[in-house]
Every structure is written in C-alpha cells, then in structure tokens.
Amino acid sequence: MINAVEIKRLKITTKEQELVNIDFKIEDSTALIGQSGSGKSLTLKTILNLLPSNLNLDFDVDSTFELNSSNIGFIPQNPFTSLSPMTKIKNQFFCEEEKKKELFKIVGLEEKFLERFPSQLSGGQLQRVVIAIALSNDIKLLLLDEPTTALDEKSKQIVLDLIKKLQDELNILILFVTHDINSIRDICKNIVIIKDGTVIEKGKTNEILSLPKTNYTKTLINSTFENKEFRK
Numbered sequence: 001m002i003n004a005v006e007i008k009r010l011k012i013t014t015k016e017q018e019l020v021n022i023d024f025k026i027e028d029s030t031a032l033i034g035q036s037g038s039g040k041s042l043t044l045k046t047i048l049n050l051l052p053s054n055l056n057l058d059f060d061v062d063s064t065f066e067l068n069s070s071n072i073g074f075i076p077q078n079p080f081t082s083l084s085p086m087t088k089i090k091n092q093f094f095c096e097e098e099k100k101k102e103l104f105k106i107v108g109l110e111e112k113f114l115e116r117f118p119s120q121l122s123g124g125q126l127q128r129v130v131i132a133i134a135l136s137n138d139i140k141l142l143l144l145d146e147p148t149t150a151l152d153e154k155s156k157q158i159v160l161d162l163i164k165k166l167q168d169e170l171n172i173l174i175l176f177v178t179h180d181i182n183s184i185r186d187i188c189k190n191i192v193i194i195k196d197g198t199v200i201e202k203g204k205t206n207e208i209l210s211l212p213k214t215n216y217t218k219t220l221i222n223s224t225f226e227n228k229e230f231r232k
C-alpha cells in the first residue's frame, strides 16, 4: 500500500491570534519550508501530538496509518542532545542485536560504534545513529526538523545523502522541515512553502525551484546561495 497523509485542516490559535492555518499532503517526500516563525515547529508538534496546552487546535487529517509514536520517527535538529550521554549506543534502542547491526549498515556506520558512548562520535555520526534508532520501529513516516543545522558542511552532505538513500530504498513517507530550500532539492519530490502560518505555494520541487511564483520563495532560494557565498 502507498502511504500518504492528507492534512485537510491544521489551525492553531491562541485567545488573541491565529498562528497557523494550513492544509497540505505528505506524499513520497515532502519539504515544509519557511522562515523563522512561519509555523514549521508548531506543524511538527501537531503531527507528533505534542502541542503546548495554551494553544487551541483544529486538526482534520486523513491518513493511511494511525499518527502515533510507533508509526512516526522524529529526527530533531541537534543530535548532541537527543541521546543519553552515559549510556552505550547499543543500549539506547531496543530491537534484536542483528537488526541493530543491519540498521547501522543502512545508515553507513561501522558496527563498532554500537559499543561506544555518544561523546565518542561526531555530530554527523550521531545524527546517523538517531536515524537508525528511528528506523528500528518500522515507521511509516519520518519527520526531520532541520536535521543538518547543527552539522559541519561535510557531515551535512553525508546526512542529506543518507536521507535521499532512505527515500529511494525504503517505503516511508518523509516530511523534511527546513528554511534551506536548496538542501532538499535532490531529496524531496514535493514542496510546501509557508509564511506567517499560511501556505503560499506548493507543488513539485523542480517546478517551484525553476519557476517560483512568489517573491518570498525567490528570497528563500536566493538566501541560501547568498549564505553559501558568505561562508566561503
């Protein structure tokens, strides 16, 4: 069966204001893109059922599977804080030893890293551990929240290549949240662009990148290139 999640209505309000009011589909691999404060984190928290209690939610979703923790894997921004520092990596997730080795192979890590503590790995290696742990649950949907922001350029590329490989090889949906539209150009087939809590553009990645309709999208595309120039 082909999995898909159709978010028909996701509306988040406080007593005073509307923060988010969007609808979009998660098909194959979809990127949710917007600048700071556009509503990316609140959208992820809604899908993960972790919205703060001071916010009101109106959520209507059609999904081929139940949106619960056994079906959804979550990769946060910072791998350095997502693992327990005093526990060997092999004891941070629960499945057969053979499956742990198999998962490490999939994410491109040597088996010996299972015996190590998180502080003995680089950021890029840790993020691959976090991805392996997420995959240990036979998930249907992988949520990625700016997964490369805390990494150096080399690790960033390794993790992006891994996500692309997973997308090609595994039958899981991917929702990749980022402000960096150019980082997902080879990974995500679809793009949803949000601004101030509303969707302003959505469609196939190649079409949006080659013919952006709004100035906001043009700015997002150009800003990464400018940043790259700046970093050189």
Ligand SMILES: Nc1ncnc2c1ncn2[C@@H]1O[C@H](COP(=O)(O)OP(=O)(O)OP(=O)(O)O)[C@@H](O)[C@H]1O
Binding pocket: 014, 019, 034, 035, 036, 037, 038, 039, 040, 041, 042, 043, 052, 054, 055, 179
């Ligand atoms: N618990 C809350 N109570 C009131 N307003 C909130 C709450 N959480 C977030 N907001 C507001 O909702 C809007 C969207 O926030 P959100 O964290 O989803 O943005 P974002 O796109 O993830 O930004 P960033 O990239 O900086 O994380 C912002 O204006 C933010 O100030």
